[in-house]
Amino acid sequence: MIALGIDIGGSGIKGALVDTKTGELVSERLRVDTPNPSKPEACIALIKQMAQTLNYKGPMGVGIPGIVIQGTLYSAANIDNDWIGLNAEDAIARETGCAVVVRNDADVAAVAELNFGAGHQQPGVVMMFTLGTGIGAAMFVNGRLVPNLELGHLYLRGMKKDAEDYASDRIRQKEKLKWKEWGGRLHEYFQHIEFLFSPELIIIGGGVSKKHEKFLKYIKTRAAVVPAELRNEAGIVGAAVTAVSH
Ligand code: BGC
Numbered sequence: 001m002i003a004l005g006i007d008i009g010g011s012g013i014k015g016a017l018v019d020t021k022t023g024e025l026v027s028e029r030l031r032v033d034t035p036n037p038s039k040p041e042a043c044i045a046l047i048k049q050m051a052q053t054l055n056y057k058g059p060m061g062v063g064i065p066g067i068v069i070q071g072t073l074y075s076a077a078n079i080d081n082d083w084i085g086l087n088a089e090d091a092i093a094r095e096t097g098c099a100v101v102v103r104n105d106a107d108v109a110a111v112a113e114l115n116f117g118a119g120h121q122q123p124g125v126v127m128m129f130t131l132g133t134g135i136g137a138a139m140f141v142n143g144r145l146v147p148n149l150e151l152g153h154l155y156l157r158g159m160k161k162d163a164e165d166y167a168s169d170r171i172r173q174k175e176k177l178k179w180k181e182w183g184g185r186l187h188e189y190f191q192h193i194e195f196l197f198s199p200e201l202i203i204i205g206g207g208v209s210k211k212h213e214k215f216l217k218y219i220k221t222r223a224a225v226v227p228a229e230l231r232n233e234a235g236i237v238g239a240a241v242t243a244v245s246h
Contacts, residue, residue, distance in 0.1 A: 014232075068104050131205070
């Protein structure tokens with residue numbers, strides 16, 4: 001089956017048509033800058049344009065950086081606060097005429113990795129983290145997703161700030177951290193995660209995961225830590241798969 005996957009991020013909105021059986025993109029990958037401010041109307045207008053460019057009116061899945069319950073946003077990180085309280089599924093469906101499913105961005109990226117990537121057919125507790133502007137988190141127990149884990153907002157060692165303000169890729173770039181230094185911060189973070197959840201496998205995604213040789217070696221946990229395989233496309237692919245299998 002073909003579905004449209006959309007990935008709303010702090011810096012870009014990406015989309016493509018996906019073959020949900022194989023996880024392959026079957027159209028060009030479209031990308032536009034996220035509008036500033038990233039108000040719902042402005043973002044939804046761009047999503048509508050994407051669907052029109054692809055001449056598409058079928059099931060659409062959307063990943064977004066926030067807590068999503070039954071289509072409504074309960075938090076908004078790195079996107080405008082006007083999203084909070086909005087039923088994004090209804091709002092996007094009204095504009096595009098598509099049947100829309102909206103989920104947390106890390107959750108859909110993890111769905112892609114579990115179906116087609118590093119977590120394929122992995123039993124037990126599997127966790128995925130996306131390192132980007134924030135830290136996204138997802139957990140599967142025997143293939144079933146536990147949605148809306150907000151583990152980028154944990155406090156480490158009583159620090160009065162969120163872990164993602166200490167160990168995200170945004171902070172690595174902003175503070176010009178050396179790989180080893182950043183790897184050390186990630187090590188601290190994942191040790192704590194392991195203590196809390198005892199996952200058997202940890203998958204690391206986000207754009208920076210393509211440079212995984214530079215930093216994964218510093219993360220020493222009992223669980224294996226592996227890079228995501230779908231990289232940049234996980235958000236799009238997972239959103240599309242979710243649209244047809246929720
Ligand atoms: C948000 C999450 C999101 C993650 C990755 C965090 O700041 O709270 O909902 O999954 O960033 O985008």
